[in-house]
Amino acid sequence: FQQFNLIGRLSVLTNVLTGTLHHAGAINLLGGFSSADRKRAMELLDRVGIAHKAAEPARSLSGGQQQRVAIARALMQRPRVILADEPGASLDPRMSDSVLELLRGIASEDGIPVLVSLHVVDLAMRHADRIVGLKHGEVVVAAPTSTLTAADLDVVYEHEEDADVDDVARPPRVVVDRRQRIAAARGGAICVGEMDLDELAGDEIQGQAIITH
Numbered sequence: 001f002q003q004f005n006l007i008g009r010l011s012v013l014t015n016v017l018t019g020t021l022h023h024a025g026a027i028n029l030l031g032g033f034s035s036a037d038r039k040r041a042m043e044l045l046d047r048v049g050i051a052h053k054a055a056e057p058a059r060s061l062s063g064g065q066q067q068r069v070a071i072a073r074a075l076m077q078r079p080r081v082i083l084a085d086e087p088g089a090s091l092d093p094r095m096s097d098s099v100l101e102l103l104r105g106i107a108s109e110d111g112i113p114v115l116v117s118l119h120v121v122d123l124a125m126r127h128a129d130r131i132v133g134l135k136h137g138e139v140v141v142a143a144p145t146s147t148l149t150a151a152d153l154d155v156v157y158e159h160e161e162d163a164d165v166d167d168v169a170r171p172p173r174v175v176v177d178r179r180q181r182i183a184a185a186r187g188g189a190i191c192v193g194e195m196d197l198d199e200l201a202g203d204e205i206q207g208q209a210i211i212t213h
Helices: 012-020 025-030 035-047 063-076 093-110 121-127 150-157 178-187
Strands: 082-085 114-117 130-135 138-144
Touching: 012 035, 012 063, 035 063, 063 093, 082 093, 093 114, 093 121, 121 150, 130 150, 138 150
Parallel strands: 082 114
Antiparallel strands: 130 138
16 A cells, blocks of 8 residues: 555556456456446445546546545455555555544445554554554554553654663553454554565564554
8 A cells, every 4th residue: 555556547446346357257368347347446436436437537536536446446346355555655645544544434334344554653553443553573552442541552663772672661561463464464453663565474473553443
C-alpha cells in the first residue's frame, strides 16, 4: 500500500478488475472480464466512494483516491486477511484518517482481519481496537487501545541509549513465534505499527507492530 501499484493508463474500473485475474479463466485470454465481475467491481468502487471515477485513467486520481482503488482491488480478491503497509505514507493527515477509517469499516462489517503497519502513534490510537507493539521481534506492548495512552507506547520507539536500564523498569518481553503471529492475524481488525510485512512468513518480525481486534 505504500505504492499503489496501479496501472496509470488503464481505467479505474479495469484496475479494480485486475483483482480477479487469478480466477478469470479463459475469458482473460480474450482480454475481458465477466459481467458479474464488472458489477462487483462497480459495487466496490461505490463502497470506497469513487464509482464516479470508474472510467477515468488511474493516473488522473489523487493519492487518496488511488489508495481507495487499491483497497477495492484487494477486496475483489475476496481476501481472508488484508495486510496494509503504511497506507497513509503518501497521503496528507486528513486522507490518512479517511483511508484507515475505511479499512476499519471493512474489518468490522466484513469480518476480514486487517493488519496495518504504521509509524504514527496518533493514527494507531484513533483507529485501532487493540495494539501490539513489537521491538526486535519481541512483544513490548499488548493491550486494548482503550486502556493505553500514547505514553504507554514510548517503549516501542525509544532507543536503548536514551534510557538507563538500571533506572527504568521495562515491561516483560515475550518472543513471538510463528503460531502466535498466525493466531493474532485470525482475530483482528487493524494492525498498526512499524513492521516489514515481507517478514510475516519468515522466522522473525523486526521493528514494531500494532494490532487491533
